[in-house]
Amino acid sequence: MTHPTSPPPPRTHLDNGGGAPWHPLAREALAQSLADGWADPRRLHAEGRRAAALLEGAREAVAAVLGARTPEVRFTPSHTASLHGAVAQVARARRRRGRDVVVGATERAATLHAAAHAADRHDGRRVLVPVDGVGRVDGDAFAMALGAPGVALAALQHANGEVGTVQPLDVVHAAARERDVPLLVDAGASVGHLPVPQAWDLLAADPADWGGPAGVGVLAVRHRTRTASDGPEDPDPWAPGGVSVPLAFAAAVALQAVEADRVAQDARRRALVDRVRASVATIPDVEVVGDPDDRLPHVVTFSFLYVDGEALVGELDKAGFAVGSGSACTAATLEPSHVLAAMGVLTHGNVRIALDRSTTSDDVDRFLAVLPDAVGRVRDMLGAGDL
Amino acid sequence: MTHPTSPPPPRTHLDNGGGAPWHPLAREALAQSLADGWADPRRLHAEGRRAAALLEGAREAVAAVLGARTPEVRFTPSHTASLHGAVAQVARARRRRGRDVVVGATERAATLHAAAHAADRHDGRRVLVPVDGVGRVDGDAFAMALGAPGVALAALQHANGEVGTVQPLDVVHAAARERDVPLLVDAGASVGHLPVPQAWDLLAADPADWGGPAGVGVLAVRHRTRTASDGPEDPDPWAPGGVSVPLAFAAAVALQAVEADRVAQDARRRALVDRVRASVATIPDVEVVGDPDDRLPHVVTFSFLYVDGEALVGELDKAGFAVGSGSACTAATLEPSHVLAAMGVLTHGNVRIALDRSTTSDDVDRFLAVLPDAVGRVRDMLGAGDL
Known part of the structure; x- marks a missing residue:
């Protein structure tokens, strides 16, 4: 191993959506559960x-926070596997x-x-x-779509993890119940941050988003909702072969911990995001979305004109700040964000900030201090000054 | 929390097939990788x-032990998910x-x-x-079956986890290659214990069996073997949403560790099992299988006449010994073992012993000392004395 001659710059992690650092109590829970689990x-x-x-204790704890009954809660291998x-x-x-499957x-x-x-397998359509x-x-438009003849299920997220916008679940779920169409709610970006919605028939939540581990997911299925495995027979069709008990336990402990001070964290982080939104809006040619x-x-997500988003993520990374790219949920593909495209906003030059519970006011100030210059450097690299 | 007034009896864990305690180095690796992973x-x-x-380091380490190239190795959510x-x-x-799918x-x-x-989905047969x-x-019989027209793939395990018997992979894989039929080898009970076989097109291995964590599986797929996901599009069709990086890293470290002294452990544990086989054979009305x-x-697995296997597992558990039931791989269903049924041996009154690397000669002696009385008590409960 070789060591650099100067220490690396201190790191500030502002990419805490779907990949937050472990809550300290989750680390402790993992260590403890290795002995018993x-x-x-x-x-x-x-x-x-x-x-x-x-x-079973982990299921009970998760069920209590989700407002579900314990037998309604399953652990799965990942949030993607839940969905x-x-x-x-x-x-x-x-x-x-x-x-047909109706989705936002x-x-x-x-x-x-x-x-x-699913639509392809059953000769239906994805709407x-x-x-x-x-x-x-x-x-009302969503309600009308799921009320059409031949709809098998509908899916709508609680809040969008890229831009933060909350969806009108109550009106949609009321319509779904009236038409007897099950509604899957993806709460993978909101559980631990917002009050858990109760307007759902299936609810998916993501431990990696609330300070628990990746490698385990949570899915709650109301007892009245009929399901049928389309895979090989297995004692657990939601997680064939089972999940890691220590990871599930750590996920539950982290959820209890974040739920305990969620309201205080809500106010604190909302104020910090408001400060980011106001400060970023003063940079020329920027759009704050959501x-x-x-x-x-x-x-909070913003888009800069004349900026390549990946280059800006790299520039901020060099300055010690980890942020998400605008295509945060599909970074593996490096394709423009389908979320931003669907909103009709700029799909390039995006970065997403997601504040952790451990993010301080000072972290945010330092980020806001370096951002304008980082944007300027990327614009210079692209020759935007000549435009 | 209440505490019992007397300490529980010391525990001796002899059910280490597919669920061994974590190797000490795996625990260390997990703790370290939480910081970076x-x-x-x-x-x-x-x-x-x-x-x-x-x-990627974990993949490289696993690939080196398996005799595969790094890009051929995938992590999956579980051994079951690999298969x-x-x-x-x-x-x-x-x-x-x-x-058609040909399987042992x-x-x-x-x-x-x-x-x-798979056979059902493609209108074929499971042979x-x-x-x-x-x-x-x-x-030869397996080779003939996979050489029949219309075979999509064949699957044969390296060694059976319930009874220990090794399969003739070399002759079967030679026939499979000749007929251009891919062979899936389930090495979930053998990797870490026997030399890794090289006669395979796909090889599945189970970290939970070699002292690594549950909640992650390993699948190697030779580069020439064609595969096609039958699930939703995903960047990783073998583990949609990804796996836990710390668990994968711990699995790889455990594999390197057990491989380093596998030969010594082989001789030591083989001698202990020989002692078990000889001692158990002196108990009346017993069959040592495999x-x-x-x-x-x-x-090592043995079957007792006039004994209920689950009752014997419970009796030994009370005496401080954890052993597997004969239907170890399907304990959730409590059905008779299909392995023992296929062998034509007694399907009731079975227990399986699987020695860990940490199992001592003294552990085995103490087990052999209590086994005859435990069998006698279960037989008395069933009234076998009157038969």
């Missing part, structure tokens, strides 16, 4: 029963009643792909409901 | 790149060349179910190749 919870002996009890499984299993169970245009890629796959300029569907009020408390 | 490895900033580097995914993706890629009769339930599911009294397929020589070094 290493065994296979399906085994009959004392070690297996202890692991099973830990897993894939929910869409596939409901579509299969209801294939004689409907074939700014849903996560996993939901959009799962909807396309995209458009959003307005802040990224919100029209509740609803300014009815939104996630900790997320 | 918590971020989403798909993100572009320094934290994301560090997590990606950890994951499900391998069967489904090969069957789909080859659906125009064949529809004593394969893991996950493989048998995946084969049935079961029978085993002999020690649980071994006839190599091949006595060409087998896993650490596994």
Whole structure:
């Protein structure tokens, strides 16, 4: 190993949506549960029963926060797996009643792909409901789409993880119940940050977003909602082979911890985001996107004209700040964000800031101090000064 | 919390197949990788790149042990997910060349179910190749079955995790290559215990079996083997949403550690198992099953007449010994073991012993000292004395 001669700059992590650092209590819970939770919870002996009890305790704790009954909560291998499984299993169970899948245009890629796959398998259609300029569907339009004949299920997120906008779940779920169409709510960007919505038939939540581990997901399915596995027979069709008991336990502990001071964190982070929004708006040729009020408390996204988003992420990274690219949820593909495209806003030159519970006011001030110069450097590199 | 007034009896864990305690180095690796591996490895900033580097290092380490190239190795959510995914993706890629799936009769339930599911989806058949009294397929018979027209793929385990018997992979893989039929080898009970076989096109291995964590699986796919996802589009069709980087890293560290002293552990555990086999054979009305020589070094299973297997597991558990039930791989269902049924041996009154690397000679002696009385008590409970 070689060591650099000068220490690296201090790091400030402002990319805490879907990938927040572990909550300190989650780390402790993991260490503790390795002692009791290493065994296979399906085994009959004392070690297996202890692991099973830990897993059941984790389900109970998660269910209490979600407003669900314990048997309604499942652990899955990932948030993506929750969304894939929910869409596939409901579509299969209801294939004689409907074939179409109605989804919001700014849903996560996993939901959009799962909807396309389910529609394709059952010879139906994926129906995209458009959003307005802040990224919100029209509740009545969504209700009309899911009320059409032949709809198997509908999916709408609670809040968008890229731009923060909250969706009108109450009106949509009321319409869904009236038409007997199950509604899948992706709360993967909101649980731990906003009050948990109760307007759902299936609710997916993401431990990696609230300071728990990646590698485990949470899916709640109301007992009245029919599902049918479309995979091989398995004792757990939502997580064939089971999940890591220590990870599930750490996820539950982290959720309890963040829920305990959620209201205080909401006010604190909302104020910080307001400061970011006001400060960024003073940089020339910028657009701050998403609803300014009815939104996630900790997320803000902005788009700069004459800027390449990936280059700006790299420039800020060199300055010690980790931020998300505008295509944060699909960074692997480096394609323009489908969310921003659906909103009709600038799809290039985006960065997303998502504040952690550990993010300080000083962190935000230092970020705002370097941002204008970073934008300027990227614009200079692109020769935008000549435009 | 209340505390019992007397300490519980010391525990001896002899159910280490597919659910061994974590190797001490795996625990250390997990703790270390939480510092560097918590971020989403798909993100572009320094934290994301560090997590990606950890994951890539884990792939390299696993590939080196498996005799594979790094790009051939995937992490999956579980060993079951590896087997499900391998069967489904090969069957789909080859659906125009064949529809049938050939499998050994004593394969893991996950493989048998995946084969049935794939055959059903493509209007083909699942062809079961029978085993002999020690649980071994006839190599020529397996070769003949996979050489029949219309075979999409074949699956045969390296060694059976319930009874230890090793399968004739070399002759079967030679035949498979000749007929251009991909062979999936389930090495989930053998990697870390026996030399890794090289006669495979897809190889699945189970970290939870070698002292690594549950909640992550390993699948190697030779570069020449065609696969096609049958699920929704995703950047990682083998693990949609990704896996836990710290778990994958811990799995790789554990594998390197156990491989480093595998030969010494082989001799030591083989001698202990020989002692168990000889001692158990002196108990009346017992059958020690599986091949006595060409087998896993650490596994032994025996069946007692006039004994309920679950009751015996419970009796030994009370005496401080954790052992597997004969239906170890399907304990959740409490059904008789399909492995033992396929071998034509007694399917009730079974227990399986799987020795960990930490199991001592003294542990085995104490177990052998309590076993005859435990069997006697269960027989008395069932009134076997009156038979």
